[in-house]
Amino acid sequence: MMNPHRMTFGFAYSTPFAQIVAGTTLISFLFYKDKKPFPVSAPAVFMILFVVWISITTALSINTSGSSFDTWQKVFKIHLMLWVTMIMLSGRQQITWLVWVIALSVGIYGIKGGIWTVATGGSSRVWGPPGSFIEGNNELALALTLVLPLMFFLRGELKNAIARHLMTAAMIFIGFSILGSHSRGAFLAVIVMALFLGLKSSRPVLMSVLTISLLGLLVAFMPENWSSRMATIQSHEDDSAQSRLKTWRMIWNLALHRPINGAGFDIATPEIWATYAVEPWTRAYSAHSIYFQVLGEHGFVGLFLFLAIGIATWRLCTKIAKASKGKVELEWAGRLSRAIQVSLMCFAAGGAFLNLANYDMPYYLAAIAALIWRDIKPGLSAPSVKTTTTTRLKTTTAQKR
Numbered sequence: 001m002m003n004p005h006r007m008t009f010g011f012a013y014s015t016p017f018a019q020i021v022a023g024t025t026l027i028s029f030l031f032y033k034d035k036k037p038f039p040v041s042a043p044a045v046f047m048i049l050f051v052v053w054i055s056i057t058t059a060l061s062i063n064t065s066g067s068s069f070d071t072w073q074k075v076f077k078i079h080l081m082l083w084v085t086m087i088m089l090s091g092r093q094q095i096t097w098l099v100w101v102i103a104l105s106v107g108i109y110g111i112k113g114g115i116w117t118v119a120t121g122g123s124s125r126v127w128g129p130p131g132s133f134i135e136g137n138n139e140l141a142l143a144l145t146l147v148l149p150l151m152f153f154l155r156g157e158l159k160n161a162i163a164r165h166l167m168t169a170a171m172i173f174i175g176f177s178i179l180g181s182h183s184r185g186a187f188l189a190v191i192v193m194a195l196f197l198g199l200k201s202s203r204p205v206l207m208s209v210l211t212i213s214l215l216g217l218l219v220a221f222m223p224e225n226w227s228s229r230m231a232t233i234q235s236h237e238d239d240s241a242q243s244r245l246k247t248w249r250m251i252w253n254l255a256l257h258r259p260i261n262g263a264g265f266d267i268a269t270p271e272i273w274a275t276y277a278v279e280p281w282t283r284a285y286s287a288h289s290i291y292f293q294v295l296g297e298h299g300f301v302g303l304f305l306f307l308a309i310g311i312a313t314w315r316l317c318t319k320i321a322k323a324s325k326g327k328v329e330l331e332w333a334g335r336l337s338r339a340i341q342v343s344l345m346c347f348a349a350g351g352a353f354l355n356l357a358n359y360d361m362p363y364y365l366a367a368i369a370a371l372i373w374r375d376i377k378p379g380l381s382a383p384s385v386k387t388t389t390t391t392r393l394k395t396t397t398a399q400k401r
Helices: 017-031 042-059 067-088 091-120 137-157 161-180 184-199 204-221 224-234 239-257 270-276 290-324 328-353 360-381 385-400
Strands: none
Touching: 017 067, 042 067, 042 290, 042 360, 067 360, 091 137, 091 161, 091 328, 091 360, 137 161, 137 184, 137 328, 137 360, 161 184, 161 204, 184 204, 184 328, 239 270, 239 290, 290 328, 290 360, 328 360
């Protein structure tokens, strides 16, 4: 998720470090003796079905350029390593480590971008690593919005006061970075994040007031040109909004003609636009929406499976939060599941305007929920210590009588 080699130069810039690490991990996986059972829960099952379905739609793709298969390879590799992760990791400590890796891999760009935003007075945009899912300012901003709830969870895991203050500072800089991206979709997502982060906390009223107030202070810092751009959210008259509406009409028309399997990956081609565009066009636009992206590429079946992953993850997180309520040893699971729900809401809101349906992080959020449930479920069905002790006392008394 971090693409650290994109911050280098020379041969390192194009060296396939990710493939090297993935290959090493897969070889190690063959000899790893502490494998855990695959977490069979609704989110994990829907993710497998989704990968199977996109493989079918790729085989039936109408994109003749070959880029459809290239994209499928990239997406399949992501899910393959995700499945390996789900089998190799278990327990509170390892799950928390995974959250740390995700949060810092993306969060480092937010911290750096936040410092840049403050230094330039918010006049320059913040961009992500080249050649990655989050290269664009809009995509990076949404990814950072997903990271913030995870960092809020990690802050609660820290015992050292200085470390907690540093985490708070990092979150504030990430907030600056999100606004510094000048992304309207991410601005909507961060509003959703502020609202749900408050509602999902242990002190909803106080936390809601604090998050909304902090967001207001960050917005007040931004320059006038940023405010003018955000004000265009309520209108559909700019070129960006018009291109989205035109694209969504084309994709809807495509979906009506190919409702089951869609057109396969990468539908922003002149051939597809020439066939399914419903009005004059000068260039082929990408979907600019996770929902229309999946609908156009994988049909209504693919869209159903894609939405099912998110809904199933939300429901499983709710189940985890309820199961962990009142149990000190599971308090961490409840907090993390609520943080995942906040991130999912951000993705659902901000993703409505971006092509991030294939981005790693949302699927890792679903995987983390599945890992938590696999680990805590056996303990929920076992009798509590208090019940066991009471039963033994009753048995001993009966034997004496």
